[in-house]
Amino acid sequence: MDAAAWNSRYDTTELIWKGEPNQFLPVEVNGLTPGRALDLACGEGRNAVWLATQGWTVTGVDFSEVGVAKATTLAADNGVAGTWICADVTGWTPPSDGFDLVVMFYLQVPAHELAMALRTAVAALAPDATLLLVAHDLLNLSEGHGGPQDESVLTTADGVLDSLAAAELSLGVELIVERSGRIDRVVSTPDGDRTAIDTIVRARRVGGES
Numbered sequence: 001m002d003a004a005a006w007n008s009r010y011d012t013t014e015l016i017w018k019g020e021p022n023q024f025l026p027v028e029v030n031g032l033t034p035g036r037a038l039d040l041a042c043g044e045g046r047n048a049v050w051l052a053t054q055g056w057t058v059t060g061v062d063f064s065e066v067g068v069a070k071a072t073t074l075a076a077d078n079g080v081a082g083t084w085i086c087a088d089v090t091g092w093t094p095p096s097d098g099f100d101l102v103v104m105f106y107l108q109v110p111a112h113e114l115a116m117a118l119r120t121a122v123a124a125l126a127p128d129a130t131l132l133l134v135a136h137d138l139l140n141l142s143e144g145h146g147g148p149q150d151e152s153v154l155t156t157a158d159g160v161l162d163s164l165a166a167a168e169l170s171l172g173v174e175l176i177v178e179r180s181g182r183i184d185r186v187v188s189t190p191d192g193d194r195t196a197i198d199t200i201v202r203a204r205r206v207g208g209e210s
């Protein structure tokens with residue numbers, strides 16, 4: 001989906017993904033000291049806004065101006081601030097001083113675009129910073145519930161790790177992969193609970209790199 005399609009999807013008064021953070025975010029950032037956080041493809045801002053309520057100084061980037069406007073409103077409704085940028089994350093240049101946490105949730109785009117977005121994510125990491133990606137896994141198509149049904153935009157942990165390795169090489173930084181694989185997510189439906197299968201990758205940039 002391009003930015004225009006996302007704009008029309010977001011063009012409703014209610015929030016598509018509600019205002020709550022993704023269920024994996026609080027667990028995965030537990031123990032990190034709040035600092036500067038970047039949410040790439042932030043959409044309506046649920047994850048960035050939650051991080052802001054936890055003391056992080058957040059920046060959200062998304063190419064949908066309607067999404068970004070909703071994120072701005074969600075932040076205000078929660079009494080927190082944020083920097084909200086309308087930009088394409090496959091080509092965006094992050095500030096050189098970097099972020100302590102970079103998150104990317106459910107950016108479902110073809111593999112070459114995801115690789116470019118992951119390069120942006122790695123470029124945005126300050127030394128010792130954490131990168132967290134969660135996305136609909138390819139396995140979800142055959143074994144899970146919901147999510148995009150187009151296999152070209154679904155992820156695998158191995159595919160994400162390959163893109164991260166390419167980004168490390170081209171940017172001259174080193175990552176330590178702390179977690180990678182599939183993770184099951186319980187989804188409540190009118191017919192009862194279902195299981196969705198996500199890809200999760202969490203990595204940390206090795207400190208002291210220039």
Ligand SMILES: C[S@@+](CC[C@H](N)C(=O)[O-])C[C@H]1O[C@@H](n2cnc3c(N)ncnc32)[C@H](O)[C@@H]1O
Binds near residue numbers: 063064067106
């Ligand atoms: C499924 S939504 C997820 C939103 C948010 N991360 C969340 O979990 O609530 C995917 C988001 O990716 C954004 N997006 C897709 N391609 C993008 C790109 N190339 N640059 C910036 N944002 C993009 C869309 O506008 C949309 O907000």
